[in-house]
Amino acid sequence: RKEVEQDPGPFNVPEGATVAFNCTYSNSASQSFFWYRQDCRKEPKLLMSVYSSGNEDGRFTAQLNRASQYISLLIRDSKLSDSATYLCVVNMRGNYQLIWGAGTKLIIKP
Amino acid sequence: GAVVSQHPSWVICKSGTSVKIECRSLDFQATTMFWYRQFPKQSLMLMATSNEGSKATYEQGVEKDKFLINHASLTLSTLTVTSAHPEDSSFYICSATIGLLQETQYFGPGTRLLVL
Numbered sequence: 001r002k003e004v005e006q007d008p009g010p011f012n013v014p015e016g017a018t019v020a021f022n023c024t025y026s027n028s029a030s031q032s033f034f035w036y037r038q039d040c041r042k043e044p045k046l047l048m049s050v051y052s053s054g055n056e057d058g059r060f061t062a063q064l065n066r067a068s069q070y071i072s073l074l075i076r077d078s079k080l081s082d083s084a085t086y087l088c089v090v091n092m093r094g095n096y097q098l099i100w101g102a103g104t105k106l107i108i109k110p
Numbered sequence: 111g112a113v114v115s116q117h118p119s120w121v122i123c124k125s126g127t128s129v130k131i132e133c134r135s136l137d138f139q140a141t142t143m144f145w146y147r148q149f150p151k152q153s154l155m156l157m158a159t160s161n162e163g164s165k166a167t168y169e170q171g172v173e174k175d176k177f178l179i180n181h182a183s184l185t186l187s188t189l190t191v192t193s194a195h196p197e198d199s200s201f202y203i204c205s206a207t208i209g210l211l212q213e214t215q216y217f218g219p220g221t222r223l224l225v226l
Contacts, residue, residue: 008151043203043217044154087153098215100153 003027004090006101013078013108020074021104023088032091033064033071037084044087083108113137114206116218123194124226131189131221133204139184140206148201160187194225
């Protein structure tokens with residue numbers, strides 16, 4: 001089983017719709033969680049950290065479910081510019097290593 | 111702030127040649143730099159961790175004699191792919207951290223290597 005698993009997609013979503021995807025992690029000792037966005041042939045960029053209580057940044061909402069060991073990302077009112085691959089990243093506190101999911105590809109269609 | 115650059119952004123080379131990739135932190139001193147490799151449709155895989163003035167720590171399965179890492183200063187790390195082969199063709203990305211905030215990694219734009 002992979003340490004961090006994501007549905008590769010692609011998710012084809014009409015502009016303006018709401019889309020959500022999950023990421024599961026296998027190590028219950030994981031402490032920090034992130035969503036990164038990666039555009040084609042570019043480096044990943046931090047989208048948002050995921051806090052235990054859940055957090056929101058504009059149209060983006062991230063949730064953490066420790067009991068079921070998954071995190072989620074919700075995008076409301078999706079824009080064409082949201083088309084990208086979304087990478088789930090997990091870290092254990094005190095350990096520098098980030099464990100990366102393979103990403104979920106999102107395509108927003110006009 | 112916290113800008114990381116990589117050079118070159120694209121490399122095409124013949125099999126058997128060596129390729130050097132530079133990673134620089136432009137506006138901060140990086141405590142630690144990381145080298146990743148990403149194959150198409152796959153996740154980033156950490157290759158090695160380097161700290162200024164000390165030997166790099168390689169991940170399991172990464173050949174240290176093939177992927178030479180030099181971290182000469184707090185703002186520069188280099189990765190040399192020696193005797194490159196077509197299977198080394200990949201997207202190589204570096205990142206850097208500041209101080210103890212190692213969870214926050216600042217990524218370079220990546221170097222795409224194609225070995226013919």
